[in-house]
Amino acid sequence: MGKNKYMVVLEDLVKVYDTGSSRVQVLGGVNLRIRAGQTVAIVGASGVGKSTLLQIMGTLDRPSSGRIVLDGEDLSGLDETALAQIRNKKIGFVFQFHHLLPEFNALENAAMPLLIGRWNRREAYSKAEAILERVGLAERLSHRVGELSGGEQQRVAVARALVGDPELLLADEPTGNLDSGTGQKINELLLELNEEKGLTSVVVTHNLDLARMMSRQIRLVDGQTVEER
Ligand SMILES: Nc1ncnc2c1ncn2[C@@H]1O[C@H](COP(=O)(O)OP(=O)(O)O)[C@@H](O)[C@H]1O
Ligand SMILES: [Mg+2]
Numbered sequence: 001m002g003k004n005k006y007m008v009v010l011e012d013l014v015k016v017y018d019t020g021s022s023r024v025q026v027l028g029g030v031n032l033r034i035r036a037g038q039t040v041a042i043v044g045a046s047g048v049g050k051s052t053l054l055q056i057m058g059t060l061d062r063p064s065s066g067r068i069v070l071d072g073e074d075l076s077g078l079d080e081t082a083l084a085q086i087r088n089k090k091i092g093f094v095f096q097f098h099h100l101l102p103e104f105n106a107l108e109n110a111a112m113p114l115l116i117g118r119w120n121r122r123e124a125y126s127k128a129e130a131i132l133e134r135v136g137l138a139e140r141l142s143h144r145v146g147e148l149s150g151g152e153q154q155r156v157a158v159a160r161a162l163v164g165d166p167e168l169l170l171a172d173e174p175t176g177n178l179d180s181g182t183g184q185k186i187n188e189l190l191l192e193l194n195e196e197k198g199l200t201s202v203v204v205t206h207n208l209d210l211a212r213m214m215s216r217q218i219r220l221v222d223g224q225t226v227e228e229r
Contacts (some may be wrong), residue, residue, distance in 0.1 A: 028223030092161030151182035
């Protein structure tokens, strides 16, 4: 866990998409503090800006104005290289569609962030193997993506997100593409891992069972966050 009390602080966060012909304000001054170790569900109607909020939290996109402080570090004014470093070191992402590399097997996909981070190959694979075992895929290491079920593919994506020991896990509808039984198992896995590793987790979800299991539930409405629980 980070040394700071708050893993994420958002202050007056505004996001406007300006496409030339239209100007859409998606976030209208969001203020949010997430303590280290908390699990937060973000809910809200389709198109309301949940993914936008998560992308900005994850340094994948920049706000139009406002401030983000991640684990005590103000991101305003940091260049792309600095943001990428923070992202690689501190943040793990899980998306609705896993974005695994189809020509590689489970082990290679899970190890990919470490390989890109120039880890020693043997250590990278050994770390990836351990996390794949943890997510129940010890028998699937050399299966290619297409040889895995949807739930198994999402487990590989979870392993890939966690292989670098991030402090913040951001998941955008991680079970949105799975049947409810498989989705439920992924949810349970995310919560177990959260507890084991002392992660801070922010999960966009339509799944109210999952939202209920998390420490906070925040609804995005008209560009503002409303604390529901
Ligand atoms: N890159 C973009 N350019 C222009 N508009 C965008 C872009 N990304 C998202 N939007 C718009 O912003 C709004 C919020 O999108 P999004 O954050 O994906 O919502 P959600 O994840 O809650 O469904 C939508 O109206 C969407 O069309
Ligand atoms: Mg979305």
